Amino acid sequence: MASITSQRLDAILGSWAGRGPAYSELAERLRLLALDGRLPDGTRLPAERDLARTLGLSRTTVAAAYARLRELGCLDSVRGSGSYIALPAPPPVAAPDETGILDLTKAAMPAASIVGECIGRAVESLGPELARSGYEILGLPRLRIAVAEHFTRRGLPTEPDQIMITNGVQHAIALLVRAVVSPGDRAAVEQPTYPHAMDALLAAKARLVPLPVSPEGWDLDAAAAAFRAASPVLAYVMPDFHNPTGASLDTAGRERLARLAGQHRMLLVADETTALLDIARGPRPPLAAFAGSTVTLGGLSKLAWGGLRVGWIRAPRTLVGRLAQARTGLDLGTPVLEQLIGAELLAHEDLLVAERRAWLGEGLAALTTALSTHLPEWTVPVPDGGMAVWADCSPHSSSRLVMASRAHGVALTAGPRFGVDGAFEHRLRLPFTARPDELRAAVEALAQAAGDTSTGPAAAPLVAV
Ligand SMILES: Cc1ncc(COP(=O)(O)O)c(C=O)c1O
Structure with missing residues (x-):
């Protein structure tokens, strides 16, 4: 099984501290890393003492974070052997429309008309x-x-x-x-x-x-x-x-x-x-x-x-x-x-291209208009094609927004999932592949999620890339 050193874990954790108790913020960030694949199932986490030293925390805080992860079903600890990331069982089978979640983790459109x-x-x-x-x-x-x-x-x-x-x-x-x-x-x-x-x-x-x-x-x-x-x-x-x-x-x-x-x-x-x-x-x-x-x-x-x-x-x-x-x-x-x-x-390539152009153009307009209305402090570069905007969501933490927006019915992928070694904590990929009404609702949900999250103490600077 792969293990991760405390130094590397520190790098991919990014700036995880928030308004809540340190152990619970750390556990939440580790959970996100497990859920989005940055800490693959079975990864052996560093020993508590080791991670505590690297993160400048008390061992009790790391032990409490690991205990919280065990409670959440994301960690297996084997006495004398270590603690291993354990992916929770997949949710029960349900048609995507019945989950109540708008899935924007996938930048993908319904089938083209032909x-x-x-x-x-x-x-x-x-x-x-x-x-x-x-x-x-x-x-x-x-x-x-x-x-x-x-x-x-x-x-x-x-x-x-x-x-x-x-x-x-x-x-x-x-x-x-x-x-x-x-x-x-x-x-x-x-x-x-x-x-x-x-x-x-x-x-x-x-x-x-x-x-x-x-x-x-x-x-x-x-x-x-x-x-x-x-x-x-x-x-x-x-x-x-x-x-x-x-x-x-x-x-x-x-x-x-x-x-x-x-x-x-x-x-x-x-x-x-x-x-x-x-x-x-x-x-x-x-x-x-x-x-x-x-x-x-x-x-x-x-x-x-x-x-x-x-x-x-x-x-x-x-x-x-x-x-x-x-x-x-x-x-x-x-x-x-x-x-x-x-x-x-x-x-029928030309027809497909024209249909996608129209679909994506409407989605992009709906998304950017909704963002400028509900989250005007974000910087949103407008691309001339593709499927997503790469928004600068400063001062919010992308990882925290992703966890919070799930509670408001929108699934997104945190910026650092797209980076090598935990960069992009202030970037959020927002696909405009859904229908305009869905995108408008998603942005409203995201604005509520942004209201729920703390910006934390001194947000880490955007990694210069
Ligand atoms: C850049 C890029 N490569 C590959 C894929 C995967 O494509 P496919 O669904 O054809 O496997 C995607 C899907 O979003 C993508 O964006």
Whole structure:
């Protein structure tokens, strides 16, 4: 089982002190870290004495915090062996609409209007596939051709044998990491970044190298310095409508990043999950158009529907072969019907883009208007696309807001979940993927939650990134 040192725990705890008793504030913060995955199930916590020394607390306070966590069902203590994070059992099965919670932990939209129709057409075209084995580790030729055409249309000539179909983009990330990352390798990720990409890299025992990005864009000088100092094997980036900041790399930035990747012989991985979610920016060429060896990940989860679980990898041919080998230990292919649906959907890409633009544009307007009415002291950068705003919620603590807003019926993800080592305690990712009326209600709930939370003593400065 993994253990965490008291120094590292101190770093990811961030500024946890609040108006309540120290033991209960500490327990609450540890609970949040367990619930959002930053302290994985089974992690061994430091000994009470050790953590007390690092945090400058009395041992009694840490012992009381651990006792509170045990009471909450988040900690197992084994005499003589230590204390281990224990995830509470999942809640009873209920339809999402019956939980009374608006789930904004996921930036995701309902299915696009043509999904049902495309499913119908895919079912009609299933016949010939039924006469085959159904095992296609690289994907159905029909969908690989459609994905290659998708890239070619966007200015990146692509052959179908450069494409592998996956079960969504997260699967693609995990597969790629499995194929190219060895324990101890350094991997550069944006800071902040997509948390489940970090999860995949950390599971492969990669050491993360942060590359600063903010709603204003990338600090490529800092990225160049990080590449020089750390020689990462890969850099995982989201060049279009970066999740969570909403920033996009401009053409000069793409060129420079591509050059840096070449100089440092580093694999550039472009996650294009959000690339077509344009509201007001206009299209930009894929990063791979600037660096031929770039691996591009994409899929239909945001453009069409997350329930399909269809994604893809575009990579140099030699890597596609390696990915197929790496895949057999995990699964043996993507469901055929879903791939046929994917091919139908890609034939209507323009329509999907237009529909998402309209949906997201309305959501963004509703969210930003509600925020300026109910939480005018927050700084809310307005992105020109993507799925979320990366709000500066100072002076509130993002972690405390997340715990409090649950009680008001809104589930959110705290800023530090997107950072390497506990940064972003004053940032909150607010998706605008829900319906406008839901977003307005969510902001009202959030304003109530902000009223409930204490700003605590001297809030920690925003980590400079
Ligand atoms: C940047 C990014 N990558 C990957 C994913 C996962 O995508 P999928 O649902 O296709 O696995 C998401 C989902 O939100 C995302 O935002």
